[in-house]
Amino acid sequence: MEAATKARSQDVRQKTEVTIDVASAAVLAVLAERRARATICPSEVAAELSAIRN
Structure with a gap:
């Protein structure tokens, strides 16, 4: 497996959904x-949005 692909497959950061209200x-x-x-x-x-966590 290519190194970049392997790194992406291990990326387990939680995704935050930002609504219009948020x-x-x-x-x-x-x-x-x-x-x-x-x-x-x-x-x-x-920056303000990136600080938001669900």
Whole structure:
């Protein structure tokens, strides 16, 4: 078996399903930390979502 294929077959990380409600809550949480009229970067939302565990 090829090394990369073997490594992938052993990847047992749990997958987290993100619903629209969960994603919306993550966006709102990031926005709540900002001053009025501030923007957020999509990577900030991605970081917030990656911290979510079921």
